Amino acid sequence: MAKWGEGDPRWIVEERPDATNVNNWHWTEKNASSWSQEKIKELFNNVVVKTDKADLKITGVEKFEGEACANNRKGKLIFFYEWDIVLNWEGELNDGTDVVHKGTIKVPNLSEENDMSDLDIQIQLKDPDEEGEKLREIMLKDGKTLVRQQLGNYVSSLKEEFSKGMILPKKDEIKPDQVKTLASGFNKKINMAPIISEKKTVGLKIDTTTIEQTHKFQCAAEEFYNALTRVEMVTAFTRGHVKLEAVKGGKFALFGGNITGTFDELVPNKKIVKQWRYKQWPEGHHSQVTITIDQKNDHTEVQLTQTGVPKTEADVTTNNWNRYYWEPIKHAFGFGAILGDL
Known part of the structure; x- marks a missing residue:
C-alpha cells in the first residue's frame, strides 16, 4: 500500500473531500433485496395475460426468497441477484362455463447467471381437470412470455436504480456541495450470531x-x-x-x-x-x-x-x-x- 505523499492516487484518501473510495478503487456494495421484493410485487400485481381464448391474469406473489445487491469493483458495476419465486395465477375459458381455475408459476432460479430466454418457468394447476389443462396450455404459451417480460423489467430497473451513486466522481471531479450526499455503500451487514448459548470456562478438557x-x-x-x-x-x-x-x-x-x-x-x-x-x-x-x-x-x-x-x-x-x-x-x-x- 502506498503511503500518503508517495503519489499513488488509489490510496491518497485525504485528497478526496469526502475521503471515500478514491478513484473508485475500493469495493463498495448496496443491498437491493428489500427494493427487489417490492419491485417484483409491483410487477406481478394483477397482471393480465393477453389472449383471445381465455381471461387470465397473474394475481400476485406467493413466495419470494433470495437476495440481490449491486457492487462497484474498480469502477465496474457488478449486479448479483438470486431469487426463488412462486406466483399465483387464475383464469377461465371464453366458452361460457364461468369456471375459474387457479394455479402457480414457479421460477426456481432467477439469477444473473441465466439468460432470460433460458429461464426455467413452471406452470402448475391447483385442481387439474380437462378445462384447467387447457388454461395451463395457454399459460405455457402466453403466460411464460409475460413472466419473462416482467422479470426482464425487474432486472433493467435494478441496474438503473442501483447504478445511481455507485461510481463516485474522482477527486478532481467532485464539487464541494456533493460531499454530504456521498456514501461508501457498505450497508449490508452479516450477523454471525452466537450458536452456543453457554460459554465454557478455562481448564475444561476439549475434544x-x-x-x-x-x-x-x-x-x-x-x-x-x-x-x-x-x-x-x-x-x-x-x-x-x-x-x-x-x-x-x-x-x-x-x-x-x-x-x-x-x-x-x-x-x-x-x-x-x-x-x-x-x-x-x-x-x-x-x-x-x-x-x-x-x-x-x-x-x-x-x-x-x-x-x-x-x-x-x-x-x-x-x-x-x-x-x-x-x-x-x-x-x-x-x-x-x-x-x-x-
Whole structure:
C-alpha cells in the first residue's frame, strides 16, 4: 500500500473531500433485496395475460426468497441477484362455463447467471381437470412470455436504480456541495450470531477435530490472497467493520468481533496460517487455520485445514466457512465456481 505523499492516487484518501473510495478503487456494495421484493410485487400485481381464448391474469406473489445487491469493483458495476419465486395465477375459458381455475408459476432460479430466454418457468394447476389443462396450455404459451417480460423489467430497473451513486466522481471531479450526499455503500451487514448459548470456562478438557475443505475459484492466486489479506476486500465480502493487520503476528477481528485471531505465517499468493477462534468457544481456545493457494491453468484451488476445532462445533464451523467466507467471496468479487466445482 502506498503511503500518503508517495503519489499513488488509489490510496491518497485525504485528497478526496469526502475521503471515500478514491478513484473508485475500493469495493463498495448496496443491498437491493428489500427494493427487489417490492419491485417484483409491483410487477406481478394483477397482471393480465393477453389472449383471445381465455381471461387470465397473474394475481400476485406467493413466495419470494433470495437476495440481490449491486457492487462497484474498480469502477465496474457488478449486479448479483438470486431469487426463488412462486406466483399465483387464475383464469377461465371464453366458452361460457364461468369456471375459474387457479394455479402457480414457479421460477426456481432467477439469477444473473441465466439468460432470460433460458429461464426455467413452471406452470402448475391447483385442481387439474380437462378445462384447467387447457388454461395451463395457454399459460405455457402466453403466460411464460409475460413472466419473462416482467422479470426482464425487474432486472433493467435494478441496474438503473442501483447504478445511481455507485461510481463516485474522482477527486478532481467532485464539487464541494456533493460531499454530504456521498456514501461508501457498505450497508449490508452479516450477523454471525452466537450458536452456543453457554460459554465454557478455562481448564475444561476439549475434544477437538480437524476440518478439511477444497474449493475452486475463478481468479488468479494473487486475487484470492488479496481477498483474505487486504482490509478493503475483507470488508467487501464480510460487509461489516474489519480490523486486520496482515503481517506475521498481526491480529484480526471480523463479524463484530465474533471471529478473532493472529497471523502466524503469510506467503504471498501461496499460503496463510493463522490462529483462529470463534467468540463462543471456551475462553482462550484457538484453532489453527492453514489456507494453501494453488493457481492452476484456468482457476485457483484453495485448500483449508483447520485443526483444534471443538468437536461439538465442527459442523457449524464447516458450514460457516462456506456461508460467511467462500460464497460471499465468489459473489463480491466475481470469483464464481467453475464448472465441476462441488
